[in-house]
Amino acid sequence: MSPIIVAIDGPAASGKSSTARAVAAQLGFRHLDSGALYRGVTLAAVRAGLPRPFDAPDVVAEAERWGVDLRPRNGDFEVVAGEPVPDASLRAAAVTEHVSEIAALAEVRCWVNEHLRRTALEGQGVVVDGRDIGSVVFPKAQLKVYLTASPAARAGRRLRQRGEAVDPEQLRRETEALAARDHADSSRAVAPLVRAADAVALDTSDLSFEEQVDRILELARDRGLASDG
């Protein structure tokens, strides 16, 4: 039987990953973080010292050479590059700076999508978060959610996540950085960030974390995807 797919898409810092992880745990599924795989590929390109603008075949070749892949872990999948890659390395500034440029390369997206589709087959269900999961990677997902939040709410969350001060100047800078990445992700030619026509939009600006997880679980129950539903 093919696995159940719950797709959660949205812009940077909309809370996709933490929400997807909690929803997956409640449903007894695994969390699959597609952004982490783009970050793993970017890390390989950065470690290899590839020159910019990045050349797609070179980036894919480095991802292969470093053994970038996803391996099942307790409730999710971890990024490996030969060995497990710590989250801090995936979220390093050099990776965040280049990831959108690398994610705009069609050949890289094909490589990532193939890995995601293969990985999703491991287990009875996955909650996958990203930018194009409901629109491109898993268009037949049983539930698609598009998470949004105001730029200020997203910037505040990202600063708190990194343990940084949430003062007006930092907020302004983080809002600008997120806006630049949103623009790059939404305006690229290949698989831009869009809300799939059949995705349920959820604005989380004024929702607590528990509330946003509950809303998605409710949608999952409505569709008969939860074992208690």
Ligand code: CDP
């Ligand atoms: O966690 P955050 O919102 O910072 O981003 P992420 O999920 O780690 O993804 C990092 C980058 O990968 C995004 O800014 C996109 O450029 C790219 N990405 C993508 O293009 N498609 C996806 N399905 C997931 C991520």
